[in-house]
Amino acid sequence: MMIDALPLSVTLPLIGAFAVTVSPGHARGPGLLAALLTAASALSVTAAVWSDGVLRADLGGWGVPLGIALEADGLSAAFLAMANVVALAISVYAGGYFKQESARHFWPLWLLLWSALNGLFLATDLFNLYVTLELLGLSAAALGALTGTREAVAANLRYLLVGLLGSMSYLLGVALVYAAYGVLDIGLVAEAIEPGPIAWTAMALMIGGLILKAALFPMHFWLPPAHANAPAPVSAALSALVVKAAFYLALRLWLDVFAPVLNEAAANLLGTLGAAAVVWGSWRALRAERLKLLAAYSTVAQMGYLFIAFPLLVATPPGLARDNLLAAVVLLALTHGLAKAGLFLAAGMVQKTAGHDRIDDLGGAAQALPAATFAIGLAGVALIGLPPSGTFLAKWMMLEQAMILGLWWWLVVMMIGTLLAAAYIFRVLSRAFNREPTPYRFVNDARTELPALLLGLIATFGLGIAAQPLWVLLEQGAFG
Amino acid sequence: MIRPLEHIIIPLGLIAVGGLLGWSFFLAVTGEAGERLAAVALARVPDSGVSNPVTSVLLNFRAYDTLLELAVLLAALLGIWSLGAAAPGFQPAASVLDGMVNGFVPLLILSAGYMLWVGAYAPGGAFQAGALLGSAGVMLALAGHRNAGLPSEGRLRLLVALGVFVFAMTGLLLMVVGDGFLTYPPSLAKWLILLIETAATLSIGATLAAAYLGGRPAARPTTGETA
Numbered sequence: 202m203m204i205d206a207l208p209l210s211v212t213l214p215l216i217g218a219f220a221v222t223v224s225p226g227h228a229r230g231p232g233l234l235a236a237l238l239t240a241a242s243a244l245s246v247t248a249a250v251w252s253d254g255v256l257r258a259d260l261g262g263w264g265v266p267l268g269i270a271l272e273a274d275g276l277s278a279a280f281l282a283m284a285n286v287v288a289l290a291i292s293v294y295a296g297g298y299f300k301q302e303s304a305r306h307f308w309p310l311w312l313l314l315w316s317a318l319n320g321l322f323l324a325t326d327l328f329n330l331y332v333t334l335e336l337l338g339l340s341a342a343a344l345g346a347l348t349g350t351r352e353a354v355a356a357n358l359r360y361l362l363v364g365l366l367g368s369m370s371y372l373l374g375v376a377l378v379y380a381a382y383g384v385l386d387i388g389l390v391a392e393a394i395e396p397g398p399i400a401w402t403a404m405a406l407m408i409g410g411l412i413l414k415a416a417l418f419p420m421h422f423w424l425p426p427a428h429a430n431a432p433a434p435v436s437a438a439l440s441a442l443v444v445k446a447a448f449y450l451a452l453r454l455w456l457d458v459f460a461p462v463l464n465e466a467a468a469n470l471l472g473t474l475g476a477a478a479v480v481w482g483s484w485r486a487l488r489a490e491r492l493k494l495l496a497a498y499s500t501v502a503q504m505g506y507l508f509i510a511f512p513l514l515v516a517t518p519p520g521l522a523r524d525n526l527l528a529a530v531v532l533l534a535l536t537h538g539l540a541k542a543g544l545f546l547a548a549g550m551v552q553k554t555a556g557h558d559r560i561d562d563l564g565g566a567a568q569a570l571p572a573a574t575f576a577i578g579l580a581g582v583a584l585i586g587l588p589p590s591g592t593f594l595a596k597w598m599m600l601e602q603a604m605i606l607g608l609w610w611w612l613v614v615m616m617i618g619t620l621l622a623a624a625y626i627f628r629v630l631s632r633a634f635n636r637e638p639t640p641y642r643f644v645n646d647a648r649t650e651l652p653a654l655l656l657g658l659i660a661t662f663g664l665g666i667a668a669q670p671l672w673v674l675l676e677q678g679a680f681g
Numbered sequence: 682m683i684r685p686l687e688h689i690i691i692p693l694g695l696i697a698v699g700g701l702l703g704w705s706f707f708l709a710v711t712g713e714a715g716e717r718l719a720a721v722a723l724a725r726v727p728d729s730g731v732s733n734p735v736t737s738v739l740l741n742f743r744a745y746d747t748l749l750e751l752a753v754l755l756a757a758l759l760g761i762w763s764l765g766a767a768a769p770g771f772q773p774a775a776s777v778l779d780g781m782v783n784g785f786v787p788l789l790i791l792s793a794g795y796m797l798w799v800g801a802y803a804p805g806g807a808f809q810a811g812a813l814l815g816s817a818g819v820m821l822a823l824a825g826h827r828n829a830g831l832p833s834e835g836r837l838r839l840l841v842a843l844g845v846f847v848f849a850m851t852g853l854l855l856m857v858v859g860d861g862f863l864t865y866p867p868s869l870a871k872w873l874i875l876l877i878e879t880a881a882t883l884s885i886g887a888t889l890a891a892a893y894l895g896g897r898p899a900a901r902p903t904t905g906e907t908a
Binding site: 262336398 | 704708718721745746748756764765838842849850856860862865
């Protein structure tokens, strides 16, 4: 008897999706069970990478280049752990959130999305990655439209089409790579690739498709309406995980596949777009009238920070400084995933209780929903980057490296973004309090408020104070 | 009046996309054709349990891709269902069309079975067989049959998810008995592939026909209709 947690993390949610598709009337129990088992299996992968190093599974026993392999190194294990903790919290929240009819549709699509996420983080085959991207994009767009309102359906149809365009662009890049080098495994492609028009075109197509999916400015236009109109647990998954998966893949290709053909111009272009995203996204978040729209624009801004790391990574010579920079970027992505999921879940609770999420009319939310407001505050601390959150540490290291390299303009952008983030978070918090005295109860609905609170706590305290393990994890194959 | 989006940005964008496509095609065609995987795959076809190279790639060498592709089909159908009920179907067909459909549908089902079986050693397989089954469903829908001849929602749900389930369970069971995920023992490979393909054919056929209806199947048949 031999259990391999790598394929298990992808297959368990598929089996779960079958169970909830067949018995839609009783989807919650089997859905939660599948969520629990999937998260356990994925976290065991992270634990195994942590203790034993890189894990690899040759599916079908053929080995590369003929077959497909799954691999977990430090980078994938870190994203996998974050995604599965967030997904588990979302599942618990969703168990209380969705009513009978929407629960029938939510659970199967949600488990398919989860399977695609785990498959994407573990994949090593360029074509297999395309299949996971398709599964991810389709299930995400369908979930986003679950509210059934006109705006939600329109926004998510646009999201679906943009996602398809991104996938097609990525696939065209894969086709070029295969035509030129005859292999699809990331490791084998990295060995074969050499600078030239084919490699540059493939890089532009693949990374271009992915930044469309990652909503990098100015390709972010689809994100705010799609994320703001989705049901709260889905918004959390879209903002925290789905765009993050596209970023992970861009980073993975950048580090592992296209390392020999990189140049500063491409990195500076990504960084410039990232800088524009930070300023524009934060500004629109500050001007947003609704809490969920604010959170969605804040995602645009936070994705910008992640892309600012590319020019810094290219400019830093290999060594300790570069390893620290890479870990800082990953830490930033993980913290944002947890914090943004927490923010959306809490916002959903506010919306459900108050019947709206207009920021100007949030008066009394703090008194009526202390736990949800506290979760918004905690997530806000992590989004601004106040100590002791993981964002603080990550931004600090990025700023320091930008200063050492003399690239001061990235520093200015990050400072502006941080100030704007502080402004939009405090705008929400200041509205949430009014003179109405005495909190009634701290926790009003444990199933929906506790997941948000826990995610906020991990983002603010867990990843900030205990960030050291991330470095240990990333030593498993991610540091160059 | 010149509207910048319609008259400048979109045309320029389309020209850029066209140029990119042409450039990629040029690169792919003019680049020296290196060693690709076809030779490696052809050499291993005898070990795969089937003699049709396409089937051995889809169901053995890269079976994991195919598993996820079945999940993509399932996600697409569930997405369609989440958007609402199907539009009311067509009027029942007049006798000529009805007679033709009644003749064609059994033939399509028979051909689907043949395609499924023949896929082991000649062009064919689950996707082709499923497409034939699906087209039988489309014909029934066009001739005014309620729900394209598909069963009630409960059984339909089982049918559309069956492919993913059988595929994933086969993979997991092989892992549990020690062969590794989706690693078929050579003596059983042919039969496991046939089992997976049979389930996949049913799922693909039902999914395509259900997707054609464009929404959740109606709950109960209305009166005065023959199935």
